[in-house]
Amino acid sequence: MSDAANDKVSITSGATPVAIMPRAAQTAADVxxxxxxxDRPYREIWGDHxxxxxxxxxxxxxxxxxxxxxxxVADRLxxxxxxxxxDIGCGYGASGAYLAEHYGLAVTGLTISSAQARVAGGRRPAAGTFTCLExxxxxxxxxxxxxxxxxxxxSSEHMADKARFFSEAARTLRPGGRLVVCAWLASSAPSRWQVDHLLEPICREGRLPGMGDREDYETLARGAGFVPLGFEDxxxxxxxxxxxxxxRLLLKLATDRHYRQLLASSHTRNRVFALTIFRLMIALRTGAMRYGVFTWRK
Ligand SMILES: C[S@@+](CC[C@H](N)C(=O)[O-])C[C@H]1O[C@@H](n2cnc3c(N)ncnc32)[C@H](O)[C@@H]1O
Structure with a gap:
């Protein structure tokens, strides 16, 4: 890790220190x-997933x-x-319900968003079951x-206590069970500019109490007793x-008054995320941010 990333300090109580920590604490309520x-932009711009x-x-x-x-993810599981x-951090339940239906599973999804839980709770896969817990x-x-x-x-990016994220997975899995995590990761040696203009603001604006790098995740998982089976970048x-x-966002802004009002209103606490989308684009293009898929066995 570079010096630039090293001097980040945890200011969220109970937060696991990882490579990139935002300057302002991000709580579960913020997430x-x-x-x-x-809710509406997520559903209209991203969709079900x-x-x-x-x-x-x-x-x-x-x-x-x-x-x-x-x-x-299904293949690695x-x-x-x-x-x-x-399904830890199940969003609108689309992934969990899809897997339940295709593989005949009993899937339990958890989300901390009431808007998401309302949608996810209504999913009835044609095979298997999907249950949503808020x-x-x-x-x-x-x-x-x-x-x-x-x-x-x-979803792990949004959790302050990442050590507990893993210990809860280890506790609730049966011996031999698998855990697959798809995560936004900081690169192992981001430059000062990348930290200051991309990674730190992405955490703050995107409500991430901390963005780990590959090593952080591997260390935390090992600490919870997981055995690594694979990592893919x-x-x-x-x-x-x-x-x-x-x-899609620019098109919405050009054609839908709701989006212009949402962005213009100082009451919209999360309007800055419109800007974060462009930071994310650059962070992934320049390699400052990586996207990893981890597979572990308990
Ligand atoms: C980027 S969304 C991903 C949703 C879903 N996994 C998907 O791929 O469509 C992040 C999700 O993590 C959930 N999340 C964040 N922190 C959480 C926590 N502490 N407990 C449960 N869910 C959490 C959010 O509610 C949201 O559903």
Whole structure:
């Protein structure tokens, strides 16, 4: 890690120190407020899945690409019918319900956004089951060893206590169970400029209490007793996502008064995220930010 990233200090109580810490503390209430306030833009600009798309061949449509990321996660989880699976930070429940239906699973999803829980709670897959809990993963109160598999697509970044993120996964998984995590990662040696103008603001504006690098995740997972099975850096396959989001946002701003009002109003606490989209685009293009898929076994 560079000196630039080294001098970050944790100011969120209970936060696990990781490579990039925002200058202002980001709480769980900030995270749920972000998703509740931006519910409409998320659903209209991102769609059902609020994660990066995965372009394996480059010819996939954006809709195919977001599902392709879920297929990649499914493959790394080695799913079989009847498994109990946890979708940690389930958003609108699209990934969990998709996996329940395709693999005949009993999926439990957790989100801290009420707006998301209303949508996710209504999902009825044609096969398997999907149950949504509006609940903080760090205080999930689920029984020990109740899942065969767990996955987190772009949710661990939002949790301050990342050590607890992993210890709760270890506690709720059965022995031999797998955990797959898709995460926004800081590069191992970001420059001062990349930290100051990309990574730190992305954390603050995107409500991330901390952005870890690959080493942070590997150390934390090992500390919770996980055995690594694989790591893939798929940054090049996912980075097209933000150009698509930026284009869709600009189109909305040009054609929909709701978006112009949302952005113009000083009451919109999370309007700065419109700017963050462009930082994300540059961060992934320049390599300041990486996108990783980790697979572990308990
Ligand atoms: C970028 S969205 C990803 C949603 C979903 N995984 C997907 O791929 O569509 C981040 C999600 O993490 C959830 N999240 C963040 N912190 C959480 C916490 N402490 N407990 C449960 N969910 C959390 C948010 O509510 C949101 O659903």
């Amino acid at each position: 749920s407020g972000h998703y509740d306030e931006l 609020i994660h990066h798309g995965y372009w394996r061949t480059g010819r996939e449509s954006p809709e195919e690409a977001v599902v392709a990321l879920v297929d990649l 080695a799913l079989t019918p009847g498994m109990a699976v946890c 609940r903080d993963w760090l205080d999930n109160r689920l029984p020990d060893a109740c899942f065969d598999r767990a996955f987190a697509i772009e 798929i940054s090049r396959n996912v980075r097209r996502t933000w150009a698509i989001c930026a284009r």
